[in-house]
Amino acid sequence: MKNSENKIDNNKQVLPLGEGWASHIYFIGIGGIGMSALARYFVAKDLKVAGYDKTNSDVITALVDLGVSVNFEDDISSVDTSFLNEENTLVVYTPAIPKHHKQFNYFKDEGFHLMKRSVVLGEITKQSFCLAVAGTHGKTTTTSILGHLLYQCGVEVTAFLGGISENYNSNFISSGTKVSVVEADEFDRSFLTLSPDFACITSMDADHLDIYGDASELQKSFVAFSEKVKPNGKLFIKNGLPIQGITYGIEDDSDYSVKNIKIENGSYLFDVKTPNALLKDFKFNLPGRHNLSNALIALAMSIEYGIPHQQLAGALLSYKGVKRRFSYQIKTDTLVYIDDYAHHPEEINAVHQAVREMYPGQKVLVIFQPHLYSRTRDFADEFAKSLSQFDDIALLEIYPARELPIEGVNSQYLLDKIDNENKSLIEKSQLIEVVKSSEASVILTLGAGDIGEEVKSIKTALSHAH
Incomplete structure (x- = not known):
């Protein structure tokens, strides 16, 4: 390949x-x-x-x-x-x-x-038919689905991904340079260097407030990005966002909508309503309504590009996902271990929805490593609310990334806000002990920091214990 x-x-x-x-x-x-x-x-x-x-x-x-x-x-x-x-x-x-x-x-x-980096990406994609995926959540999965669909359907495509594709074991897919697929990153307003032919915006929730100051400035940046689409291009918008474009959504009146959803063996079966037709019998193997929404917009952009329905259905079926995006590490009848990059309250909510939909009534342990002092401070109440939904909660200390500490902002500060008695603050050295002693049948590790480096050892310990 x-x-x-x-x-x-x-x-x-x-x-x-x-x-x-x-x-x-x-x-x-x-x-x-x-x-x-x-x-x-x-x-x-x-x-x-x-x-x-x-x-x-x-x-x-x-x-x-x-x-x-x-x-x-x-x-x-x-x-x-x-x-x-x-x-x-x-x-x-x-x-x-x-x-x-x-x-x-x-x-x-x-x-x-x-x-x-963003300027280089803009220069490279100028010479191609560029499809850009923007949004505070869903960029990486949507980009990887879109790149996979076009690649599998024979398009001469180069896709730059913000994660490692399970299908290609790479963050780069290429069969030619006629078409480019890119993540349009709002951090540092990087996406304003792009001039896409097709673009989508998956979400505009407040984030990167260390860069933008407040949510209204972030929204202005997305509006500016929407204006970067070429004059004869197409802009796709998640239904409900305050920008005009071709809309998409799940079981609603959008231009593109998922209809007739069924769940079989952890996979979604569904139809897609387009502005002109009802396309039947798609199957998608990633759990969660957020992932279904990501698949829908990738399909919509591919359909508008001109890829036939049957080809797209076959390509979607073979899509395996992105590492650290609802990545199953263990999936047995008695134990499920999932690792995910979620580092924003809305992303944690999306993981929670997916887990409860796929594993109703089962006890769930979440281990979360907050990412950035500023993000933890700015969204402490929202983080607490999203984490409180799980049965057991364990927090690691904040992963600082590019930041220096902020006085009074730490994981204990966040833990105190969580409305759930089954909560604890743990060290990395305690991870194995915590997961092995847990009574939960579903275990999650979440966060964008170095918690991802612990996944292999957690998986090994759980595999030996069960």
């Missing part, structure tokens, strides 16, 4: 650099999920790729296997000297890079051509 390991065309001219074209691409923060997908794109273009990250990971190991040179020391002496020529090297960075970063400042001071 073609994917990022294949050359996607023979033309090395990718991005202009001074008088010529970049032949060397250097990434500062190469292990980031969006950055590594771009790195895979340039590898497939047969350019020389290298980069820095502060820690190793499975994503970086996969890049090294493709021949990418990666260093972990923030010092210019760590950089391959062939990348220290400003005439041929493009330096790509993310807004998460700190201002005092030595490598970043060296390249800046020495007059290298530097571009933000």
